[in-house]
Structures are given as structure tokens and as C-alpha cells.
Amino acid sequence: MKLTVWRILCVAACLAMLAASQACAAAQEGQAAASTAPAKVAPVEHMLGAGTAFATPYYVIDSGKPGPTVMINGGMHGDEPAGAAAARQIRFWTIARGKLIVLPEANRLALEVRTRSTPKAVAAKLGMEETNLNRCFASTRKESPKGPLAAAIWAVLKEVKPEWLVDLHEGFAVAGENSSSVGSSVISSRSQEARGEAQAMVDEVNATLTDEEMRFLVKSQPIAGSLARAAADVMGVHSMIAETTTGDQPISLRSRQHRLMVHRLLADLKMEPCSVEVVMGDAAGKIRVAIYDGEGAHQGLSIDHKLVDGSDMLVERIGPPELGAGALAHFDVLIMPGGSASAEARSLGLDGRQTVRQFVAGGGGYVGICAGAYLGTSTYQWYLGLVNATVVDGGRGKDVVTMELTAEGRKLLGEKTAPFEVRYANGPIVVPGKRTDLPAYKELAVFRTELEMMDREPNVQMNGSPAIVAATHQRGRAMCISPHPEATTGLEDLVRSAVRWAAGRESTSATPLPAAAIP
Ligand SMILES: [Zn+2]
Structure with missing residues (x-):
């Protein structure tokens, strides 16, 4: 059943995306440098927690033109690979204004072993009492993040001061069908802007689905201790947690759903992102x-x-x-x-x-x-x-x-x-x-x-x-x-x-x- 849906979806998506992607590919090849084409700015790599066991790269894509700063985060939970994949792919995107900050593998140590939380033995050595990284962030200015990794992520957030933050996650089941999971949802912080945009992001993905049971929905309030909640409560960031559903769906489908949501946000912020199908770029010889x-x-x-x-x-x-x-x-x-x-x-x-x-x-x-x-x-x-x-x-x-x-x-x-x-x-x-x-x-x-x-x-x-x-x-x-x-x-x-x-x-x-x- 789901496989059939995937096929239908793919065919439809192929046709729909062809035009847009060709435009973007042309721009990337430098063949159609129209004034509206995204600026060709290579992402600048920085290292979060440089020199530590949890060191993980993040990327700054600066259009050089005034505009919103958006932070995209993946890999907070190590057993949710599509969010990390989507963020890795988004780091190759171009934008025409504003800044994009992308942290693809927030908890690299957990991703490496594909566990939700930081492995206990490693966490103990690093002085992390709370191993679930997305419960380490404080919702008031007076408290500090728990552990050095959360502190390092929070420091980046304070430095780049994003107006928007999307944290990419995955649930095990579709929330609309199974209330014990948050899969296939956008969990929005309370600002009106965030709620409105969460609905737009959900609509964007739902337009690609043929199976009613797989539909995404908007949920309210990221859980206390999450990065999205802390960013909203302490810094007033319009933040959300975007969740796909693992199930038996291919990673490429799930990471594409994440990209669709992020793409919609960037487009609505008039940042003119390149095609949603850009998943790779210059790899420095790799x-x-x-x-x-x-x-x-x-x-x-x-x-x-x-x-x-x-x-x-x-x-x-x-x-x-x-x-x-x-x-x-x-x-x-x-x-x-x-x-x-x-x-x-x-x-x-x-x-x-x-x-x-x-x-x-x-x-x-x-x-x-x-x-x-x-x-x-x-x-x-x-x-x-x-x-x-x-x-x-x-x-x-x-x-x-x-x-x-x-x-x-x-x-x-x-x-x-x-x-x-x-x-x-x-x-x-x-x-x-x-x-x-x-x-x-x-x-x-x-x-x-x-x-x-x-x-x-x-x-x-x-x-x-x-x-x-x-x-x-x-x-x-x-x-x-x-x-x-x-x-x-x-x-x-x-x-x-x-x-x-x-x-x-x-x-x-x-x-x-x-x-x-x-x-
Ligand atoms: Zn998660």
C-alpha cells in the first residue's frame, strides 16, 4: 500500500519539480545568471565543540544581502536519520537574501551508533548527565543548558541570533493516526508567525501525499528542554520541530519531506532558495x-x-x-x-x-x-x-x-x-x-x-x-x-x-x- 503511494507520489513529484529544478541547475552551472538567480555563495564550515569528542560541523550560508537569519538543525536524536540527511543536503542550498545556519548532525555521537540519546559511557566521560540532547536546553535566562554539547549549540544560537529555527526530527508513527507519536507533524512555538508558517509547511508536504492516513498536522508547543522551546522562550525565536515518520518509508522520501518544509519557510521569507531537489554540492574533493x-x-x-x-x-x-x-x-x-x-x-x-x-x-x-x-x-x-x-x-x-x-x-x-x-x-x-x-x-x-x-x-x-x-x-x-x-x-x-x-x-x-x- 505504502509502496504504491510512494510510486504515485514520485511520478507526480518528478513532473512537478522538473521545471523548477532545471532553472536552479542552470543557475548553479552559471549558465543563466539572471538577476533573480540565487547568489552562488559556498557554505562556510565552522566546527561546533572543536577539539572535543562531540565536535560537529555547522555551516553558514550568507547571501551577503540583508534578510532573515534561519537556523536549520538536524540529528538531535541519533535514530532519526532523515532529519540529519535533510540538513546535510540543505547546507548546499543557495539563497538570495538573509543567512542560513545549518547544523546537520547535532548529536554526532548518537547518530554514529543510531541511538536516540548519547551513549551512556561516552556521555559520562563528557560530563553529560542528561543523555537526551533535546531535553538539555533551559527555558529561562537564569538556567544554563545541561552538559557541554547543549551549551555549545546554545552558544552558536546566541551568536547567530536567528529569527527562525527549524529542528528536524522523526517519529515512529503518524501523529494524526497514532497519538502516542509525533511523526508527520510540525510542532510550533506559540508566536503567531510560527503557527502560520507551520501550517504552510504542513500544507506543502500534504500536497505531495495521496494517502490521507499519512497527512501532516500542526501541533502546539515544543516540549520543555528542547532547543526549539528554549529558543522561543528565551530568545523569542519563531521556532518549530518538524517531524517526519520513519515507518517503512525510504529515507530519501522522509528527507525530501523535511526539505519541502524548510523550502516553504525560506520561500515565504522571500529568501528565494534554489530547488528543493538540490541534495549535494561541492564536496572539496570527496x-x-x-x-x-x-x-x-x-x-x-x-x-x-x-x-x-x-x-x-x-x-x-x-x-x-x-x-x-x-x-x-x-x-x-x-x-x-x-x-x-x-x-x-x-x-x-x-x-x-x-x-x-x-x-x-x-x-x-x-x-x-x-x-x-x-x-x-x-x-x-x-x-x-x-x-x-x-x-x-x-x-x-x-x-x-x-x-x-x-x-x-x-x-x-x-x-x-x-x-x-x-x-x-x-x-x-x-x-x-x-x-x-x-x-x-x-x-x-x-x-x-x-x-x-x-x-x-x-x-x-x-x-x-x-x-x-x-x-x-x-x-x-x-x-x-x-x-x-x-x-x-x-x-x-x-x-x-x-x-x-x-x-x-x-x-x-x-x-x-x-x-x-x-x-
Ligand atoms: Zn527527535
């Missing part, structure tokens, strides 16, 4: 990785963890709306994760699949894992056709299997000389395809296990068949990984190496694919 999380893509978070841990990458999840609006232009690599290849293809749609093909042909990297590996091959017209491979079997069940890197695989993916275990879940078994317009793939790894399934293709041996294949594709690179190294403890480096190769940034010790594979 590899910018998009993980597809539209319908059909598995929603597990293991990939994010393993990549974010590598400090040379920025990772965001994107769905059909962002893809349709041209967001891939700001990424180096697209990961198509496991799930269902046919469902992924369906949610991408004809246009989405063409967008991915163009992205890779134009120099982008593609890493397909399991379902994403099927999609990367040329087996069917409706696959992406990035690699000259044909799937001859899959569906061998789920198990831990062994695979072995080839000599070329060891150069690109790490010096593992012996076969090793990897999770496998019905990944594709491929043979060379018959396309004449694509180079032959290179085998980077082969299976060393034979999974005996009742209904498997009798003529296809899994043992010895390729587990990982890769090839250049016009100006880009594509890799198809049949098993699940991203879900196998100990293979984190292999996944990162795959992404680095796809981005054309393999380490200098690795040699590029042999010339035979390069057209």
Missing part, C-alpha cells in the same frame, strides 16, 4: 555517492555505514524525484543496492533508467549490488545495459558462500589472495553478453561455492562463475557485484574500493582495467 532508495531498493543502512566510515566519501540517498530533477549531476557514483531488480526498474521508470545510462555514459560510476547487478547487465531491454553481460541464472537462495578475487580484482578491490566468505541472496550468475557496442567485462571475483538448488539451471555452474564483473562504459565505469559484501562484516574496504574505482579514484597502487576493457 567522492559523492548517491544510493538509490526508491521502491524496490532494500532499505537496510549497512551501505551508508560502511561508506561514511571512509572519510573520503559523502553519501546521500536519493529517490525518483531527485533523480528526475537532475540531482545525479552533483554525484560521482550511483549505488544501485539489493532488493528487487524489476521493482527498482519500475520505480526508476523509463526516464529514470535513461537518466542513469546518461550519467554513466557521461563519466559517472555505477556500482550495482545483487538486484542492482542484475539491472546493470544487458540481459533485457529494460535493464540498464551498462555492462556487456547476460544473466543466465540467479535464484539460488540465500546463504554464505565463498568467493575469490582474480588477479585484476586484487589490484582494484584489495589484496585478498585466499577465497573468503560473503553473504549471497539470489544474486545473478552472468556470462559474456553479445553486444558489439560495449567492451567485454573483466572478472574481478569468482564464486567458489556451488549452491545446489532444486530449480536451478542444470547447465549453469555457480562455482567458477563471476561474482564481480566490471567494465568501462563510454566515459564512465560500471561494476556488478552479485553477492553482498556491503552486508558482510569485514568486507567494508572492498565496498569502498569498488566505489573508488567506479569514481575513477582507485588508489595509485592499483592499475586501471587493462586496455582491452577500455573502448
